[in-house]
Amino acid sequence: MSNIILKAENISKQYRLGLVGTGTIADDLKRWCYKLLGKEDPFLKIGEANDRSSNSSANYVWALQNINFEVNKGDVLGIIGKNGAGKSTLLKLLSRVTSPTTGEIKTKGRIASLLEVGTGFHPELTGRENIYLNGAILGMTKSEISKKEEEIIEFSGCLGYIDTPVKRYSSGMRVRLAFAVAAHLEPDILVVDEVLAVGDAEFQKKAIGKMQDISRGDGRTVLFVSHNMAAVRNLCTRAIVLEHGETVFEGSTDEAVDYYLQKENSKLSSTGIYTHKEEDLQNGFSLKSVKLFNSNNENQSLFLSDEYITVVVEYVLDKTFNDIRINLKVLSKNEDIIVFTTSSHSSDETDKKAGNYRTSVRLPKDFFNKGQFKIAINAGVPGIEVLFPSSYVLDFQIEKLTPSGSITNTVFPGITAPNLEWNVTKLAHDK
Amino acid sequence: MNTDQKDQWLYTISSKRKLIDLNFKEIWRYKDLLILFVKRDITTLYKQTILGPLWYLIQPLFTSVVFTLVFNNLGAIKTEGIPPLLFNLAGITAWNYFKQCLSGTSSTFKKNANIFGKVYFPRVIMPISIIISNLLKFSIQVVIFVGFYIYYVSIGKDIQPSSTLWLFPVYIIVMALLGLGVGMIISSLTTKYRDITVLVGFALQLLMYMSAVPYPVSEAKKKFPEMVATLVEYNPLTQVIEGFRHMLLGIGEFNLIGFLYTLGISIILFILGLIIFNKTEKTFIDTV
Structure with a gap:
C-alpha cells in the first residue's frame, strides 16, 4: 500500500498577459462559442513558456506546464x-x-x-x-x-x-x-x-x-x-x-x-580566467582580468585541497590616486562570505600612478572543504569612492584529498576544512 | 487497483467543475468561521462611534421621516388610512434588508480578494455571513417599527396585522434569496468587469422607486403610465414590499399569484447566483 498523500498529475496553469480590457470580452465570447460547439478551448493551445525577462509575443502564458509530482x-x-x-x-x-x-x-x-x-x-x-x-x-x-x-x-x-x-x-x-x-x-x-x-x-x-x-x-x-x-x-x-x-x-x-x-552560477566563467569586457575608464580605474593559478603556475579552476590558489588581478589606472584598494571575497555557493582580504600598497605613490598593474594574492592550502566557491572582486578608494562595484568574477572547485593523497568522495560537513592537529595522550593515572 | 486508489482521495483539485458544487459537509465544518464572520461584521461596524448600534435605528427612521414629508405631505400620496410614517417605515425596513444583502454580497469577491487569494475556505460562507449579520440589523429595525406600531395603536389608530402574519419568516427568506442571488451574480461579474460596481450604487436607488417602497401599488396603478405601472407590478420586489405591508398593516389584498411568482423568481435567481458564483470562485483570483 503506497504512502502517497498528495499527487499532482500534469498540472498546468495559463495566465493572460497585459491588461484585462476590451479584449477580454471578445475572448470570453469566443471561448464560450467554442464550448457550445463542443470544441476545445482555442486559447489553451497558444501561450509560451513563462520567461519574465524576455519580451513575449503571445497574449497567454503558461505559468506552470505539465507539473507532476508525488x-x-x-x-x-x-x-x-x-x-x-x-x-x-x-x-x-x-x-x-x-x-x-x-x-x-x-x-x-x-x-x-x-x-x-x-x-x-x-x-x-x-x-x-x-x-x-x-x-x-x-x-x-x-x-x-x-x-x-x-x-x-x-x-x-x-x-x-x-x-x-x-x-x-x-x-x-x-x-x-x-x-x-x-x-x-x-x-x-x-x-x-x-x-x-x-x-x-x-x-x-x-x-x-x-x-x-x-x-x-x-x-x-x-x-x-x-x-x-x-x-x-x-x-x-x-x-x-x-x-x-x-x-x-x-x-x-x-x-x-x-x-x-x-x-x-553557470553564468560565471569556470575556466579560471575572467576578462573584463567593457573598457570604460570613467573613474580612472578599469579591471582587465582575474586569473587563478595553481602551485605549478598553471591556469586552473579545479584545485586539490593541498594546493595554494593564486589569484592574479590585472587592472589599469588612468590617473594618479591617493589611495586604492582591491578587495577580494571568497564565497560559498550559498553566498556566505568565507574570506575577505584587501590589497596592500606602498605608502608612497609609486603603485598608484597611471599605468598597468598586476596584483596577486595567495589563498591558503588545506583550508577549503570540497565544493564550489565563488570569487568576487571590488575596488575603491577607502572611504571615498567605489571604483569597481563588487561582482562575481570566477568560481573554482576544490577536491579534497585524503591523507594518503587520493581524491575522496566522502564529504565532511563545513565550508572550510583546515588541517588541524589532534593530540592523544594516554593518561598516567589510568590503570 | 486504480479505481481503488481513486476512492481514497479526499478531494481533487482540477479545472473541471460540476454545475453546483456545494459541499454541505465542508460548509458545516466551517460553521465556526461563519459565526465568527457574523460576529466580526457586527462588532466592528460601529467601533469607535459614539452612538454605536443606535445608527441602525437612525438610518431608517430619518429616511421614513423624509419620505413622509416629501411623498405624503408634499406629494400627497395616500396610504390607505395608515399613518404615513408607519407606512414608510414598513417599506423601508423591508427594502433596507434586501438592499443591504445585495450590496453586501455584490462586493464579496472584490472586497475579500486579499483573503481569498491566500486561503481556501468555502467561498459561499462569505455572502451567507453577510445575509445573517444583516438579519440582526433587520431585527433591530423591526423593533423600532413595532415601537411605532404600538404608539399608533395606543393613540387610537385602527391598524391590524392581517392573517398572513405567519408568512413573516417566508418574506425574510424571499428577500434574502433575492439579495443573495442577485448579489452573487453581480459579485461574480465584477471580478472581470468593474463597470458593474458603478452601476449597482445608482441602480439600487432607482430600483427602490420602482419597487413601490414610498407608495402603494394601488396609487401607482392610478397615476403612473400604464407601462410603468405594469413594470412596477411585475417587479418581484414590489410583491415583497406590498406583501410585507399587507402582512403587518393589513392594507391591500394578499396576492397569492404574486407571492408565488416572487417566490419562484427568487429561487431561480438564487440558484442561478449559486451556479455563477461557483463557477467564478475557482479562478476569480486570476482576474480580479
Missing part, C-alpha cells in the same frame, strides 16, 4: 526556483486559491496553506478575537482553537496586548501573533510560502524551530517554498526545482539545491 506521508518537500519560476502559482493551486487550467491534484488529507501570515486579521478586533478569526479562516474549529489559545498566546509573546485591538500593535507583534496561530495548525498537509522571513532574529529562530518540530517531530507532510537555501536544506527531505513553469529537477534536497545553485 508526496509521501511525512515528506517535507521543498520547492525552489527563481522569481517567476511558478513556485507561488503552484502553491496557490495546492491551497485551492485558484484551480489549474488542466490537470489534477489529488489529496488524501486536509491541506492548510500559509501563503501569508495574518490573513483576515481585522484591525478593530482584539488580539484574542483575531486568534479565533484567523484560526477559523485557516480551517480550525472553535474548540480546536480554544484548546490551544493559551499556547498560541504564549508562543506569540503578546500576552500583555492580547485584549487590545490589533491596530495598536507594532507590525512585528502582529506578525508574531499571526505566525503563532499558523504554527498551531494541525492539518494533514501544510503548504508554506516564505513566511519565515518575518520578525526579528529571535522570532525567526523560533519559527524555524517550530517548523522543524512540525515536520520532524509530528511527521506532518509539508510543502515548503523558499529562497533561503539554508532553510530548505535544514527542513526538507526532498525538493523540486522549477524553471519557467516546468520541473527541471526532482530529487534529494542536497542534489536539488546544488542543481539550482549551479544553474544560477
